[in-house]
Amino acid sequence: MKCLLACTSLLIAATLSAQPAPPKGPPPSPAATESATIAGKAITISYSSPGVKGRAGQLFGKDGRISHDPTYPVWRAGANLATKLHTDADLTIGGLLVPKGDYTLYVDITDPANWVLIINKQVGQWGTIYDSHQDLTRVKLTMEKPPALVENLKYTIKDLGKGKAKLSLAWENLCGTVSFAVK
Secondary structure, eight states: OHHHHHHHHHHHHHHHHTSOOOOOSSOSSOEEEEEEEETTEEEEEEEEOOBOTTOTTSSSSTTSGGGGSTTTTEEOSSSSBOEEEEESSOEEETTEEEOSEEEEEEEEOSSTTSOEEEEESOOSOBTTOOOGGGEEEEEEOEEEOOSSOEEEEEEEEEEEETTEEEEEEEEETEEEEEEEEEO
């Protein structure tokens, strides 16, 4: 009888300890997606959206939070997994051809006031894994200051009509944009 009671107690303890912990609220950098149909073709950016969280003025620059990433001055342009670009069409971005398919987006922030978008052929990796030999192209972004602080990183694809569009990446007090066309 003592053996049965001990075994039952152990089984209950093991079951209770195996229960998953309750969720602790939203993730610090929630998953986000920006999609648009340009000239009948889908373009999607999948990323994790970090927040400023009181660190305004402390994210970019030589001593900023992002400078601690192992790929600095190349930034994953998001958080967690590398930011993904999927296009159902060939694109021309900054005058350079990007064939339809899947890519990873990074941003060279060597100069925080002059970002350079990097379209990389390696896909599926963690955001701090960057291989410059896989770069398809680099395109200078047009920089501007948003009208207000952008708390959570945000990608936007805006259809300009006639197969043309604009891609924007905004976070904190910076916004980089580049025009592109669907072929």
